[in-house]
């Protein structure tokens with residue numbers, strides 16, 4: 001199967017981080033700021049597997065991480 005996962009960018013301007021969702025999912029909650037992201041409107045690219053999606057997300061967030069750290073990093077670690 002192709003394009004099963006969508007890499008999405010958080011629509012909260014103060015957050016703007018990346019996460020991923022199944023393409024058949026309508027919304028995804030941002031793990032950084034808990035905003036509901038509309039998957040269709042926020043997709044930056046579609047990928048085949050969750051492994052690839054995760055690699056993209058961590059790569060993109062690492063670039064952002066040079067500027068800011070996610071709020072949860074200071075307080076608590078969650079899966």
Ligand SMILES: [Zn+2]
Pocket residue numbers: 010011012015016017030031032033034035
């Ligand atoms: Zn967010």
